[in-house]
Amino acid sequence: MLNWEELQESSFLESNARERAKGLVDKGSFVELLNPRDRFHSPHLPVLGEAIALDDGIVVGIGKIGIRPVFVISQEGRFIGGSLGEVSGAKMAYTIKLGLETLERIKEKYPESWEERRPTVVISFETGGVRLHEANAGLLAHAEVMDIIQDARKKIPIISLIGSKLGCFGGMGFVAAATDVIIMSEFGRLGLTGPEVIEQEMGKDEFDASNRAMVYRTTGGRHKYILGDSNYLVQDKINAFREKIQEVVHLPFDQIEQYRRIGSLQNVLQQMELINEALEINPNDAIDVWGFYGNENPETLLDLSFDQFMQKAVRREIR
Amino acid sequence: MALHEINYQLLIENPKKIRKEWAHIGVVGSGDLEVLMERKDLNGAVQVKVVTPVTGFDFIWNRVLESFITENQLGDLLIEINDNNATPIVVSIRLAQALAEANRVEEEEI
Structure with missing residues (x-):
């Protein structure tokens, strides 16, 4: 395995789950x-x-970031499509639970300064959702994880990272949406129904899964960033993800709450507003959506480098 | 239909132990495998457990494992392999990588 310094410069996309986990926290922790x-x-x-x-x-x-404990969960997409079964689901759920228990212990031990030691949970998604071989157990695991995410609300921040080859689809797409903050790279993809399944169910005219460029335009990090589904967009380096986590772990909960997609009346109204906008735009392509949110010549966004894109892209304002 | 398990044991002359207590490498992706190596007192022998969906290739597994163990003069070692239809050359590469990891000098030791 590469050492920590080498991992920092490695592509997040091309690393495996264990390498990502090791590289996302402080050296040797x-x-x-x-x-x-x-x-x-x-x-x-x-x-x-x-x-x-x-x-x-x-x-x-x-692991640790400074003096804060960081609970890392990292899925491996090459093993049965990163699917969540009974055991992997329990590992995910109980790691978050461990984070909550740790918070209680820290509060007891450091009644004055617990806030600066507040734990964080980081989940790196690389999955198509439930493992069909263990369907019921896998689905229960999804529910259990979402339940614990709700328990963790306003106690410990839960940060999603999406920058892997498979992206985050199926039931895990719901789980990612239920977390506090989503950080994506432009190679990350986020959705509920995966491209192949949409094509299978609705036909090639509706969604052509073999059109890779279209798939990335619709589910990829740049689109999700413009739309606000992803709170941050970072470069495809383990280092870039780690630095962004470092920034987020210090944020106060008032601010973290504003990043959430679900969980309050205001969030529901915002999502309803998005549906109204979709009806108004009636888009044929993600590019139409970018244009609607104020990007001039939206098709030019496609070929920009990461830095140029970050300067130029206009994001949907959350009202 | 259940998974196929191959158990293999070999004792060679003047075997060497691995440096670390244990090492793990690889991902059980399609056509790939993971290798876990653990130092274990086996009176100098190497014990291997292979778990694979493939049947009918036990003799090839035995040959790959035998050449790996003899070439590297290994002993007092437990090797566990979870395989998902890897070819023999991939198996050899992963074994070599696992051994390199098992003998790697950690930065803290330098």
Whole structure:
């Protein structure tokens, strides 16, 4: 495995789950919980004759950013499409729970200064959602994670990172939307129904999954940033994600609450407003949407470099 | 239909132990595998457990493992492999990577 310094300059997209987890926190601070040596794999897959992984396709652990504990959850897309099963789901849910318990212990131990030691949870998504081999257990795991995310609200911030090859789709798209802050790279993709499934159900005229450029225009980081689904857009480096997390962990909860997509009447009204706008625009392509939100010659945004895009792009104002 | 398990054991002359207590490398992606190596007192032997969906290739696994263990003179070692249809050359590369990781000198030690 690359050392921490090498990881910082590595592409987030091309790294594996364990490398991302190690590189996202302070140097030498990452400790993996339920590591491969614990052999905590799925009990369902062997029965079906499917290959198993010692970590069930998810890396969880604890690291530090400054004096703050950071609970890291990192999905591995190459193992059964990063799908969430019973074991990987439990690892995800209980890592967040551990974050909440840690907050209570910190409050007890540092009644004066607990706020500057407030823990954070970071989830790197690389998944198509539920693992169909373990369907019910996997779906329950989704529900459990969302439930714990609600418990964590206004207690510990939960930050989503989306910059992996697979992106974040299916049930996990809902989970990402339920977190406090979403950080994406331009190669990250976020959605509910994946491109291939839309094509299968609605036909090629509706959505051509083989049109990669269109898929990225519609689900990719740049579009999600303009639309406000993603709170931040960063470059495809582990370093870039780590620096952004570093910035977010210090934010007060009033501000973090404003980044949320769901969970309040105001959020619901905003989402309804977005539906009205969609009816008004009646878009044929994501480019129409960019134009509507005030980008002149929106098609030129496509070919800009990251820095130029960040300067030029006009984002949807959240009312 | 259940997963296929291959258990293999080999004792060679003058075996060497790995430097670290344990090491892990690889992802069980399609055509790929993960390798876990653990130092274990086995009276100098190497014990291997392979879990794979593929059947009928046990003799190739045995040959790849035998050449790997003899070439690197390994002993007192537990190797666990979770495979997902990897070819023998991929298996050899991952074994070599796992061994490199198991013998790597950590920065703190320097």
